[in-house]
Amino acid sequence: MSTVATWPSAAETWLDQRGKGAWIAAMIAGFIFFWPVGLGLLAYMIWSKRMFTPCKSRARRAHHAFKSSGNSAFDAYKADTLRRLEEEQDSFQDFLKRLRDAKDKAEFDQFMEDRSRHADATHPQGA
Incomplete structure (x- = not known):
């Protein structure tokens, strides 16, 4: 069974x-x-x-x-290299986030400017 x-x-x-x-x-x-x-x-x-x-x-x-490879010097080198690569990846991810945030802000600012221009065109201040 x-x-x-x-x-x-x-x-x-x-x-x-x-x-x-x-x-x-x-x-x-x-x-x-x-x-x-x-x-x-x-x-x-x-x-x-x-x-x-x-x-x-x-x-x-x-x-x-x-x-572990069994060689402590190589294992230390490998651990240091992996740690450095992880730090570089984190830095790159942070860079991409800042880039996306800046792009989002620029697009939002453009939207607000277009909206303001459209509001000024439809409602003249002197009328």
Whole structure:
């Protein structure tokens, strides 16, 4: 009985290790050989959000970046480089936010100026 309970879990792990393409291939094969299996896999992929999440292999690569190499000097260099890159990314994100804010302000100022000009044209002050 425990073999039956672990079989779906083992299949899920096997497909997860191979990525989203393996899930899609299994779903298509399910539709070809017995359509309810394909439909069930599609429903499971949507319900578990496997259709909408990034590939797990990318997450494994990111996890690998933090794994120790066994050489403390290299690990210190890698940690420092990753920290510096994260700081640069944060600085760039801040720059982009300031750029968007400045653009929004310029567009709003232009809107207010156009609105004021339109109000002055429709309601002359001397009349």
